[in-house]
Amino acid sequence: MVKCEYTEICAFFNEGMPDRPAIANMMKKKYCARNPSACARYMILKTVGKDRVPVDLVPNDGDMAQSIIAEG
Numbered sequence: 001m002v003k004c005e006y007t008e009i010c011a012f013f014n015e016g017m018p019d020r021p022a023i024a025n026m027m028k029k030k031y032c033a034r035n036p037s038a039c040a041r042y043m044i045l046k047t048v049g050k051d052r053v054p055v056d057l058v059p060n061d062g063d064m065a066q067s068i069i070a071e072g
């Protein structure tokens with residue numbers, strides 16, 4: 001279990017998904033509390049930086065993360 005180092009600055013962690021709180025909580029357990037390196041937001045934070053993370057990006061959208069990272 002490795003808690004994500006970005007919980008304080010992450011919009012998803014702090015605001016969740018107001019219309020889908022149950023899904024957001026499941027994702028927080030799966031990614032934020034246990035496996036942040038698999039999170040799409042984390043991947044972008046670690047590589048191209050905070051400013052490139054779309055505010056509404058969800059942790060399981062790895063395809064979007066890959067395209068943002070590929071853009072550099």
Ligand code: SF4
Pocket residue numbers: 004005006007010011012013028031032033035036039040041042045059
């Ligand atoms: S959504 Fe991703 S980047 Fe944000 S706190 Fe959770 S694991 Fe970290």
